Amino acid sequence: MSEYDLESRAGIHELIHMIEVEANFAGKKITLKANPAMTLWAFKEALKEEAIKQKAPGIEPHLCVAKLGGRKLNDLLSLSENGVADEKKVNKVDFVEVKTITVNAWVNVKNGCKKEKVKVDPDMVLPAFRAAVGKLLPGFDLNAYEPRLVLGPRTGPEGKLDEFKTLRGNAVVEGSTISFQPMFEFPVSIVGREGTVVMKAATDLKVSAFKKLVEGKLGIDLGKYQARGADGKILSTLSTLRAAGVGNGTKVQYTPAV
Numbered sequence: 001m002s003e004y005d006l007e008s009r010a011g012i013h014e015l016i017h018m019i020e021v022e023a024n025f026a027g028k029k030i031t032l033k034a035n036p037a038m039t040l041w042a043f044k045e046a047l048k049e050e051a052i053k054q055k056a057p058g059i060e061p062h063l064c065v066a067k068l069g070g071r072k073l074n075d076l077l078s079l080s081e082n083g084v085a086d087e088k089k090v091n092k093v094d095f096v097e098v099k100t101i102t103v104n105a106w107v108n109v110k111n112g113c114k115k116e117k118v119k120v121d122p123d124m125v126l127p128a129f130r131a132a133v134g135k136l137l138p139g140f141d142l143n144a145y146e147p148r149l150v151l152g153p154r155t156g157p158e159g160k161l162d163e164f165k166t167l168r169g170n171a172v173v174e175g176s177t178i179s180f181q182p183m184f185e186f187p188v189s190i191v192g193r194e195g196t197v198v199m200k201a202a203t204d205l206k207v208s209a210f211k212k213l214v215e216g217k218l219g220i221d222l223g224k225y226q227a228r229g230a231d232g233k234i235l236s237t238l239s240t241l242r243a244a245g246v247g248n249g250t251k252v253q254y255t256p257a258v
Contacts, residue, residue, distance in 0.1 A: 021084060021091045023047050025059055031090070036080035040066055040073055041128055047095075062132060063119060064095035075128045098123070103167070104177040105133045106150075107140060114140075122168040126161055133180070145180035146202050184248035186241075188214055190225065191255045199252075203242035207235045214254070225254040 018033045021043070030050050034043055044061035051059040066073040066082075073082040073093070084091045100119045107114045116136045120129060130142045148159040149172060161170045161178070172178065181202040189196045197218060201210055207227055215222050227235040230251050235244040246252060 017087065019079070019085060019087055019091055020089075021079070021093060023061070024092060024094045025064070026097070028056055028059060030054065030056070030059070034079060036085045037078050039076060039078055040082055040084075041075040041131055043079060044075070060097075061095060063100050063121060064097050065121065065123075067094045067096060068092075076125060101167075101172070101174040101176075103129075103172060104175070105136075106177060106179040107133070107137055107142070107145065108179065108181055109140075120167065122172065123166045125166055126163050126170070129167060129178075142180055144183055146183050148179045148181055150177040150179050186210075186246065186249070187251045189251065189253050190218075190220075190222070191253065193220075201241065203247065204240050206238065206240055207244055207246075208237040210241060210252075211237070211254075222254055224257050226257045228253045228255055 017036065019036050020031060021034050022029055022031045030047055032043075032046060032050055034046065038046075041062075044064075044066075047061040048059070051061075066075075068083055068091075071083075073084070079085060079091075084093060098121045101122050102117055102119055105116045105118055107116075114137055116133065118132055118136060120132055124132075126147065130147070134140065134142050147161045149161055149170060151159045159179075161172075181204065183200045183202055186199050186201065187196045188199050197214070199210070199214060199217065201213060205213075211222055211225075211227060227237075229235055229245055231245075235246070235252075241247075
């Protein structure tokens with residue numbers, strides 16, 4: 001069987017298992033057929049598109065909490081995983097508007113910084129926030145960026161947000177600014193150890209903190225080793241990677257301290 005036939009059969013299989021979902025907003029209902037394997041977040045996007053088609057103003061699915069029988073659903077799980085999967089009857093899901101906060105999102109790019117304001121549910125998790133910002137900045141893969149809560153005039157790694165917490169859990173409030181820092185790859189080698197490991201980090205990370213990342217990934221102690229850049233010069237532990245001249249793709253080598 002060809003790859004095309006497999007894909008076609010898979011497509012037919014999905015169509016057979018489509019479910020009907022009735023989204024109940026305050027005073028308005030929208031019914032859609034959906035693949036139970038799609039995430040709730042993706043379903044909300046489909047609802048928004050349908051609301052625009054139906055010229056139904058004021059419907060903002062992403063600013064609502066979805067509930068099934070009073071139980072709050074998870075945006076990152078599929079409809080099926082959320083219990084929305086009945087093929088024999090219409091699945092009725094309530095969308096309850098939540099009190100939102102406005103967050104400033106800064107995305108650091110090569111030629112500057114793109115800034116957007118986004119209204120979000122403070123109880124949304126970080127991956128969902130990434131998706132919300134990503135819709136405003138098409139072309140940027142925010143999964144390759146590290147989000148930071150700006151704590152002062154300049155933000156640093158100390159403001160790094162926890163991927164497993166909600167915005168509220170990360171102390172994000174009305175008017176907060178979240179800066180997305182690009183993550184780069186650095187090949188790392190250690191004298192006396194075979195092979196190279198590729199590390200990902202933002203260049204505002206200090207050389208000493210980067211060393212701890214390497215130790216954590218490899219499960220070794222580099223206490224008696226010092227980092228050297230591509231030119232062989234020792235990197236100051238007090239400098240950031242950027243200040244030490246370490247950029248995307250720069251090889252970092254750890255050698256025994258002299």
